[in-house]
Amino acid sequence: MNSYIANPLEFIITTLFSLYILAVMLRFLLGVVRADFYNPISQFLVRITNPLLIPLRKILPGFGKVDVAAIVLMLLLSVAMLFVIVLLRGAGVSILPLLLMAVGRLVMLALNVFLVAIIVQVIISWINPGSYNPVNALLDSLTAPILRPIQRIIPPLSGIDLSPLFALIGLQVLKMLIQPLLV
Numbered sequence: 486m487n488s489y490i491a492n493p494l495e496f497i498i499t500t501l502f503s504l505y506i507l508a509v510m511l512r513f514l515l516g517v518v519r520a521d522f523y524n525p526i527s528q529f530l531v532r533i534t535n536p537l538l539i540p541l542r543k544i545l546p547g548f549g550k551v552d553v554a555a556i557v558l559m560l561l562l563s564v565a566m567l568f569v570i571v572l573l574r575g576a577g578v579s580i581l582p583l584l585l586m587a588v589g590r591l592v593m594l595a596l597n598v599f600l601v602a603i604i605v606q607v608i609i610s611w612i613n614p615g616s617y618n619p620v621n622a623l624l625d626s627l628t629a630p631i632l633r634p635i636q637r638i639i640p641p642l643s644g645i646d647l648s649p650l651f652a653l654i655g656l657q658v659l660k661m662l663i664q665p666l667l668v
Contacts, residue, residue: 563587589667
């Protein structure tokens with residue numbers, strides 16, 4: 486396909502698929518950490534992901550805290566996105582490399598979600614500490630499994646919580662260790 490049309494088309498496809506995959510990822514992660522289901526942001530994620538998740542849940546039941554249908558949906562969407570991009574570029578298509586790339590992209594997306602969540606939570610704590618808003622409640626639920634163990638090891642020093650710093654360093658190192666395996 487002509488690159489004049491293919492590049493914008495690839496951008497649109499990547500953006501739309503990535504945003505929806507992010508919504509499914511957030512719903513999946515918030516479900517794993519048992520975040521407030523009635524939070525307005527949780528409700529938004531539920532409403533936009535239900536049309537594809539509900540039919541899959543009829544086929545694929547959950548396994549404990551793990552929403553198998555959400556994992557499969559993220560994989561299917563990621564593989565579909567990569568498949569369309571490869572076709573737009575005019576390259577050959579093989580399903581196994583696409584599946585491995587999709588898994589790698591999802592792992593990196595999950596790590597990036599935690600990185601961004603911690604950064605946003607820190608910024609909110611600087612700007613408006615101690616106040617309640619729906620975003621802060623979800624961020625606290627999402628980051629608690631990462632920050633709480635660090636907080637047990639490194640308590641606040643003079644009232645300053647350094648656990649987000651160590652969590653960010655750890656997540657970034659994890660990304661650096663995983664990234665070469667995916668290329």
